[in-house]
Amino acid sequence: MLAQIYYIIRSKTDGKYLTAKIDEDKSGYLLLFKEDFDALSYLNTHAADLANRLTVESLPGTQIGSLLKRWGFAGMGIVNDPLLPNIEFFQYG
Numbered sequence: 190m191l192a193q194i195y196y197i198i199r200s201k202t203d204g205k206y207l208t209a210k211i212d213e214d215k216s217g218y219l220l221l222f223k224e225d226f227d228a229l230s231y232l233n234t235h236a237a238d239l240a241n242r243l244t245v246e247s248l249p250g251t252q253i254g255s256l257l258k259r260w261g262f263a264g265m266g267i268v269n270d271p272l273l274p275n276i277e278f279f280q281y282g
Contacts, residue, residue, distance in 0.1 A: 195221040215263040231271035
């Protein structure tokens with residue numbers, strides 16, 4: 190997992206990351222995609238009207254932990270199927 194490159198979706202306007210919020214008491218789970226085209230498919234399917242305000246960025250697996258800690262995310266969600274979506278959630282810390 191650490192050697193893999195993941196893709197994240199980020200707002201062009203405020204720099205915030207696309208997250209899934211499972212519990213109102215916790216911060217969100219950072220959504221990670223295994224391929225850039227999966228992230229683009231997710232955007233086109235679930236947020237086509239916002240796609241022009243979002244961008245897809247690469248993220249080395251070695252930087253995931255520090256990003257989760259810095260932004261205070263509860264964990265990460267790896268998107269296995271962007272069309273359904275099918276997401277596998279992992280808590281951090």
